[in-house]
Amino acid sequence: MTGRPESLFPLFAGIETLEGVGPKTAQLLEQIQITRPRDLVFTLPHSGIDRARRVSVRDAVLPQVITVEVEIGKHTPSRTKGGAYRITVEDAGTSFQLVFFHARGDYLQKQLPTGQRRIVSGRVELFDGIAQMVHPDHILPVDDAEEIPLFEPVYPLTAGVSQKQMFKAVQGAMKRLPDLAEWIDPEQKRRANWPDWADAVRAAHAPQRSEDLAVTSPARERLAYDEMMAHQITLALARATLRRAKGRESHGTGRLQARVMASLPYTPTGAQMRAIEEIARDMAQPQRMNRLLQGDVGAGKTLVAFLALLVAVESGGQGVMMAPTEILARQHLESLRPMAEEAGVVLELLTGRDKGAERRAKLEALARGDIQVLLGTHAVFQKDVEFADLRLAVVDEQHRFGVRQRLELGQKGASADVLVMTATPIPRSLALAQYGDMDVSVLDEKPPGRLPIKTAMVSTTRMEEVVNHLRRAILDGRQAYWVCPLVDESEVVDLTAAEERFKHLRAVLGEGNVGLVHGQMPAADKDEAMAAFQAGRTAVLVATTVIEVGVNVPNATIMVIEQAEIFGLAQLHQLRGRVGRGTGASTCLLLYRGPLSEAAERRLTTLRDTEDGFRIAETDLEMRGAGDLIGTAQSGLPRFRVADLERQARLMAIAQSDARKLMSDDPGLTGPRGKAARVLLWLMEQDRAIRLISVG
Template sequence: MTVTVPYHCRYLEPIGVLPGVGPKIASLFERKGIRTVADLLYTLPARYDDRRLVSPIAALEPGRPATVRGTLIQVRSTGGRGRLRRTVAELADDSGTIAVVWFGFAGQRFAKGDRVQLSGPVDSYQDKLQLQNPDGDIYADDLPPPATIVPLYSELEGIGQRTWRKLQRVAGERFAGDWIGGVPAPLRERSGLLTVGAALGFLHQPPADLPGDVEKLLTPDSPPLRSLIWEEWFVFQLAMQLRRRLFARATGIAFHCESSRLDALLASLPFSLTADQANTWREILADLQSDRPMHRLLHGEVGSGKTILAVLAAFVAAQSGYQTAILAPTEILAEQHWERFSRILEPLGVSCVLLIGTEAPPKKRRLKDLVRLGSAQVVIGTHALLSGDVEFPRLGLAVIDEQHKFGVEQRAKLVSKGVRPDVLVLSATPIPRSLALTMCGDLDISVLREKPGGEGKVTTHLMTRADRVSMYREVADRLRQGRRGYIVAPRLAAATEGQSDAVQLHAELKNGPLAEFRLEVLHGKVMPEARRRIIAALAAGELDAIVATTVVEVGLDIPNAGLLVVENAERFGLSQLHQMRGRIGRDGAEALCLLSYDEASGEKSLERLRLLASCHDGFAIAEADLKLRGPGEMMGARQSGLPPLRFGKWIQRELSLLEDIHRAAAEVLAADPALADPAHHWAKMVALQRWGAWLGEGGYG
C-alpha cells in the first residue's frame, strides 16, 4: 500500500491562476523553480527598502539607498527603443538637486513638473550624485505617498519589482489568509508562533509601524521567519517519525542462520570483533531475526570496522536463502567491497559478484543472468545495480554505503527490487548527535567508536603553497623509507590557476621532485582493469605512491600506506579530510599527513585546518564541522532527493531549536499516534501533502 494525499490545498494551484500570469510570465517564474502559488509565497524578499524615512537631497551619500521627495524639473529621453532607451531627469527639493536615470521603460511614465517620491541606490557619476533606476510614485501636493516598508525581491529577467509585489499581494490576499500550516494550534500558541499565512503576510507586507531595523525581519530571531522555520521542521519531524512507525508495522523477513555456521565464520576471521562491533552486531542480528524490516544506520569513526558487519549480515541472509545487494557510490569502493566480501565469504560457499557500469557488455550480461537466476548471493555494485534489467528473485538485504550520495528515488529503486527487504545504511564518518537525531529519526542508529587493533600515530602538518618545495622534500624522504602514500588533488580538471588536478600534478611530480619514484595517477575515469592493477601494485610495493582525486576518500584499504598529501586542503570539508586521513596508518605504524593550503583562502579556512591537525577524534571533528558550517549547510547530504527544506539556509547555530522541535513532534505522536485528534488534523494533512511520497518509499506505506 502506498500513502496518498487525501486533499488538495488551494495554495498548491499553479501560479497561472493569479491574474496577469499568462504562459509567458509563468515560464519566467518556472526558471526560478516557482510553479505554484505556494512557491511564490515562499519566495521571500531579498531585502527591504524602508521608505518611512525621507532624506533631503543634500544629505544623500553615494553607495547608500535612499528615499527622496521633490519635483522633476527636467525630463528627457535618449538612446534607442525598448531596453536601450534611457530616461534622464533632474529632481529638486528645498535642499538641492540630483540627477536621476532610468533604463528601459521604467522612466517613461514621468514628466517634467511631476511631484514624485523616488527610492533607489545613490551612485556617483562624473563626480555628481545620481539615483539609478529608482522605484517611484507620482503624488499630489496635498497627498504624498504613505510611509511604507517595501519588499525587494531577487532579480528575475522579465519580472519587475512592481510585478513581484503585485503578485505577492494578490497571492497573499486570495490564498494565504486561511493557510494555517502544520503546527497544531495549542502547540503554536504555546510556542509563540504565527500561522503560515500570517507569517508570510508579515514578511511580504511589513506593517509601516514596525519598530527597529527592518532587515532583522530576515533573521531567525524575527517572529514571522522563526514561525516558518518552526513549522517546516515540525512537519518534517512528524513525517520522519511517522515513517519510522510505518516501518515498525510492516511485515518483513525473519532470517535464520545456525549459530554454529556464524561461529565458524567469526572464527575464520584473522581478527576478533571489538566490543563496539560485537554490541552493534547483536543489534543487527536481532533486526535480521525479527519479522519487522530492518532500517538501521551504522556510522562511526573512520576505520572502525563497519564493512565486516555488513559481511556478517550478508552471510546470514545467504544462509536463509536470500540475496544481498550492496550499493556503493564509486567503482573503486565497489571493487574494494567485492574483494573483501569474496575473500571472506567465497570459501564458505557464498557467491559474490561485482556489477559496475564500465564492465564489458558481454560480462555484464553474464553477471545479470547470475543475479536473475539467484546464483549470485551477494551482488556488489554501483548505480548499475539500479538498472531495470537487474532482477533479484530473492532480495532480502539491501546495504547502502555512503547513502547521502544517493537520492531517495535511487535508494527506493534498490529496495523495490525485493519485498520489504532489510536495509542497512552505512556512513563512513561520524554524524553529529544533533543531526542524527533530527535528520535520521526514521532509522535505528548504531555507532562505532573503537578501532580494531588500535591505531597508529598520524601526525598532521599544515603547509602553505610557499612550502611546497620543502613539503615534497619531506615526501621524498618518507618514500625512500619504504612508506607508501597518496597524493590528493582536489579535482580532475583544473580550471583556475594555482589549483592542481591529478593528471597535471602527476606529470609535475614525475618530472620534478618525485622523479626517482614509481608513481601512477588514479581517478574515477581510469578503466576497471587499470584501476585494479594500480591498487594491487601499491599494496604489493610495486608502486611508491598514487596521485589521485578524492577516490581515496573511501574504500582504499592498504594497511602499509603511511603518507597522505592533500593539495588545496582548504577546499575540502573537515570530515572529508579526516576520512582521507583515515586511509593511512592502518598497520599501527607512524604515519604523516601533509595538508597544503592557499594562504589567500582566509582565516576561517585556516581555523578549520588547525582544528583537524590538532584533533584525531572523528566525533569531535564532526561536531566542530557542524558548529563551523552550521546545520543549514550540513543537512544537505541527508536531504538528497527529498523535497527541499526551504528555510534550511537560515538555520546556522540553531541546534537547540532543532532538538526542541524534534521533542515537540515526538510528544504529539506519543499522545496521538494516528493523529486522529481534530486538533492534529492539519498537522497530518500537511505532513502527507509534503512528504507523502517519501512516507510510501519502497512500499512500506
C-alpha cells in the same frame, strides 16, 4: 483524497492570474523558480527598509533612506542629453535636491509641479555639501502617504523585475491565502508561541522592524518548521512503508559471532558493541530494520556490519553486502574472508564481471542457500538474482542511495532488514534531513592501537623537500599515496596533471616504484594498479580522487594531497583516512599554493588541528551550508525556501519527533490533524509522500 485539495487551487494557479503580472514578468519570475502564487508566498523578504516619516533631512546621518514631506520648488533641466535633471525641494527644516537622470521634463513637471506638496522617500546622500535624493523610490500626494509601508520588505529579485512589481505580486498572492486547519502539535505550537499558518505568512511578508526578518521570529520559525515537518512526514511515511512490509524476526544465537570475536587481535570498542546490540535487537523485531551505521574513518564499521550479517546466518538465513564499486566489493572480500573462515561461513562475490556458467553456478548456489553471505555491486539487484532466505541487506556508502532506492530495496528482499553504512560523519541536523526515516547508530570511538595521523601544511614551493622525504620513506619500506586534484570538470586536464606528476615521480623514485590510477582508465587497468599497490609491488600510488572511499592498505603511511586548498573539508578528511590503518606512524601532507583565501586557510587548519570527523563536519556545515555539503542534486536533501538547515538544526529534531508521533497516533492520516497534515504535504509538494498514503 486523491487530488490536490480545492482550498489550495488559488495558490497553484498560473502566476499570470495575479493582478499586474503579465506574460513578460511571468517569464522573468520563472528564473527564480516562481511560477505560481504559492511560490511567492514562500519567497520571503530578505531585508527591510525603514520608511518611517521624518520631519526633515537636516539632522539625519547621511547617507540613509529618508521619507519626508516636501514643497516642490524650481526645476533645473540638464544641459546635456541624459545628464542630471534637478528639482529643489524644501522640507520642514532645510532644502535639498531631487535628481533624475535620462529624465523626461514634461513627465516630471506633471509628477512634481512647483508649489505643490508631496511625500518623497529614497536614499539621501551628500554631494559637494548638497543633500541629494537621486531617483526617489516613492513620490506620492500627501493624502496617499499610507501607501508607503513604515518598514518596507525587500525581496530577492531577478533582472527586469522591480521591488514594486514584486511587492504588488506578493500582495496579490496574499489575497488568496486559505485558512488551513492546524497540522502542528497544539502543545508544541503553544510552547513556541507560533501564529496560525495564514497569519504567519502575512506577518513574514509585513515585517515591522528588522527583528521580524530574523530566522528566530515566530512567524518565520513557524514557516520553516512547516517545511521541515512536511519533509519529516515524508520520511516517516517511507519508514512506515518499509516497516509495514512484514519483517522477519532474526534471532542470532551468538555462536558464530563469538568465534569471530575470539579470533580478533583486539577488543572491540564500546561504540562497536553498542551498535551491534542495537542492530541485533532490531533484527529480532517483527518490523523491518531500517538503520544507519554512521562512523568516522577507521571507526570499525566493517566488523559491526559483518557481525550483523552473522546474526542473519545464525538465524538460518542469508545476508548481502553491497558496495558502490567493484574495487570496494573486492576489498570487502579481502577484509571479510579471514573472519568468514573463522566463523565457517560461505562468502561469495558477485559483480558485473561474472558471466556465463560461472555466474549461473553462483546464482544456483545462492538460490539453494549454499552461499550464506554475498558481496557485490548493484549487480546483486538484477532480476535473476534470487536468495533462498535473505534476512539482511547491508548497503555501503550511502551517497548514491537515496530514500527512493531504500524503498526499492524494501521491495526486493520482501522482508530483509536494511543496514546502511556511511563513512561520512554528518552533523545531526543534516543526518535528520537526509536519513530522518532511519534509526541511527554512531561509532564515535577509534579502535585501540590506531595511532594519530600527523598532519602538516606545506607550501608547494617546498616540493623538492617533500619528494626527498618520500624517497627516504620508500627506502624504509613504506608506501605513499599522492593525490592530484580534479582541476576542473574536464577529465582531460586532470589526466595531464596526474600523468605529469606520475612521470616526474617515476623519474625521481625509479620506474617500477610508482603506479597511476585515474577515472579515465579501463576498470581492469585500475584494478591492476590498485592490486600492485595493495600487494606492495609499487611504493607510491599517484591518483585522482578515485581512492577516497574505503581503500585499505595498512602499509601506506604517507598521504600527500596536492593543491589541498581546492578540496572540501569532508573530502580531505576522507583522503587522510586512507593512511593510519596499520601499526606504523602516519603523516598527511597538505600541499598548498599560496596565498590562501580565508576559507581555504580555515579548512586546512581545521584539518591540521583535529581528527574528529564530527567536529570537521560541523565546521564544514558552518562554512559551506547544507546544500553544498552533500551535493544537493543527488543527495535527496530537500530544497527548502524558508528553513535554514545550518541555523535551525534544533527545529529539524523537533519536526522529526512530531512527525513520527503523528504517524504512530494516526498511521493513515485520517484524523483531524492527519487530514491537515495531508494538506501540508500538498502545499509543500511532497508528491511521493502523497502517493505512499494513497496506496498505503
